[in-house]
Amino acid sequence: MFSRVGSLRKGYSVAEVDAFLEEARAAYEGDSTEVDANTVLEKVFKEERGGYSRVEVDTTLDRLIAAFVKRDRADFVNRNGQQAWLDFVAERAATLYPRLLAEAGQRFPSPKRGYPGYRRSEVDEFMNVISAFFNDGSDLTANDVRTVVFRSARGSKAYDEAVVDAYLNRVLEVMLAVE
CATH class of the missing domain: 1.10.287 (Helix Hairpins)
Incomplete structure (x- = not known):
């Protein structure tokens, strides 16, 4: 196959x-x-x-x-009904905005002490791409979100991987729901 x-x-x-x-x-x-x-x-x-x-x-x-x-x-x-679907998607999309509006470096929690996470600067850069997609209609595909890779970091230079992954899954869910 x-x-x-x-x-x-x-x-x-x-x-x-x-x-x-x-x-x-x-x-x-x-x-x-x-x-x-x-x-x-x-x-x-x-x-x-x-x-x-x-x-x-x-x-x-x-x-x-x-x-x-x-x-x-x-x-x-x-x-x-169609309106209920649109309301449902809008509600899901609204949950994305607090992190998109947060200041770079403050969007997600740090990983637990001693554990690696995703490099904050790279995640913040991708969050700007997501924000441009939702706010300005910039190019972004579901595959871009699904396959994005962030380098590893620790401590204050990292975001918790599980939280970022869960957020990106929600972004995908909203993107696919309106296609």
Whole structure:
């Protein structure tokens, strides 16, 4: 289904990707409720030499997330109406603004003492990109958000990884909900 990287390079675990996509297919077809858009957003695969191309798998995951969101949106609108959907998305989007409006260096908590986190300057720079997307319509794709990588840092030069990841998942959720 996906190209494999060379035997000296690392890609996503073939067995993990295949198993997860089979679960996702079953969930999408209604045979299971194990997988939804959030499950796909949070999925992390182990890496192995000669594994699947990360770019190809990530692109497929983005399409899969969009398919789940589109289906969920249609179900929600059928049950509650279009205006209720717009209100729901607006409410979710509003939760993003406090961190976007916060001063650089103060947007997220630091990691616990002794633990690494994401480099604050890089996260703040990406937050400016997100802000420009929501405020000015600047270019930003779901794939950009899903695949952004921040270098590691510690102490006052870092933000807590889990909090940043949760925030970026919410950004993706809102972006996909309005596509």
